[in-house]
Amino acid sequence: MRFDRLHSWPKTASAAIRIQERLAGDLEFSQITSEPELIAGVDCAFSRDESRTIAGVVVWRRRERGICETRVAQARCTFPYIPGLLSFRELPAVLSALSALRNVPDVVLCDAQGLAHPRAMGLACHLGLWLNLPTIGCAKSRLCGEFDEPGPRRGQSSPLLLKGRQVGVVLRTRDRVKPLFVSPGHRCDIESATRLTLEAAVRYRLPEPTRLAHQLVTQARNE
DNA sequence: GCGACAG
DNA sequence: ATCTTGTCGC
Numbered sequence: 553m554r555f556d557r558l559h560s561w562p563k564t565a566s567a568a569i570r571i572q573e574r575l576a577g578d579l580e581f582s583q584i585t586s587e588p589e590l591i592a593g594v595d596c597a598f599s600r601d602e603s604r605t606i607a608g609v610v611v612w613r614r615r616e617r618g619i620c621e622t623r624v625a626q627a628r629c630t631f632p633y634i635p636g637l638l639s640f641r642e643l644p645a646v647l648s649a650l651s652a653l654r655n656v657p658d659v660v661l662c663d664a665q666g667l668a669h670p671r672a673m674g675l676a677c678h679l680g681l682w683l684n685l686p687t688i689g690c691a692k693s694r695l696c697g698e699f700d701e702p703g704p705r706r707g708q709s710s711p712l713l714l715k716g717r718q719v720g721v722v723l724r725t726r727d728r729v730k731p732l733f734v735s736p737g738h739r740c741d742i743e744s745a746t747r748l749t750l751e752a753a754v755r756y757r758l759p760e761p762t763r764l765a766h767q768l769v770t771q772a773r774n775e
Numbered sequence: 776g777c778g779a780c781a782g
Numbered sequence: 783a784t785c786t787t788g789t790c791g792c
Contacts, residue, residue, distance in 0.1 A: 733781080
């Protein structure tokens with residue numbers, strides 16, 4: 553799969569923030585009506601010496617609930633981890649892995665935030681704009697926003713609010729298990745993000761695509 | 776200034 | 783993210 557370069561890579565945190573502020577205006581939020589056939593999941597790990605980012609992509613067939621294609625790629629770390637600027641650290645490797653894909657997914661799930669970000673530009677939003685594909689942020693913990701603990705059962709959720717505006721949901725994907733922080737990336741809305749995440753989280757806390765991508769990069773790291 | 780802080 | 787073993791609960 554191919555896509556054009558969205559912007560040059562920043563060297564400093566302030567330059568990265570300026571890019572986020574400019575990109576935020578290009579986001580589109582709409583309902584995903586058609587049932588996606590292929591759902592991709594991306595995740596990253598780091599080489600033991602922390603010099604390289606290892607990214608993995610798993611394209612998952614929604615109906616068969618099986619793996620369609622997997623890709624792994626690495627890239628040298630050129631940006632440090634700074635809360636709020638995660639995409640500048642991980643996207644180089646993620647984009648490399650995605651560019652090797654033969655099957656173009658209908659939507660991409662990310663192990664990170666989407667709209668639930670201080671400047672409305674979590675990794676899922678950034679990736680969605682770069683690929684011009686629908687993306688969803690499925691983070692394991694909170695970056696920002698306020699919320700009440702959702703009910704204990706799978707499927708129960710509570711709104712995630714930022715400055716009084718709902719930016720996502722805190723969603724329980726398994727009974728009595730720590731909830732996920734779900735928010736739309738690009739070309740998606742809160743309701744669609746919630747529905748697809750729950751649909752892809754068939755047996756574990758994490759949706760299958762990102763869970764499998766995590767296994768993929770963990771294995772790649774140990775060899 | 777202090778605390779919070781995706782992966 | 784990563785460093786790490788056993789252990790409690792469904």
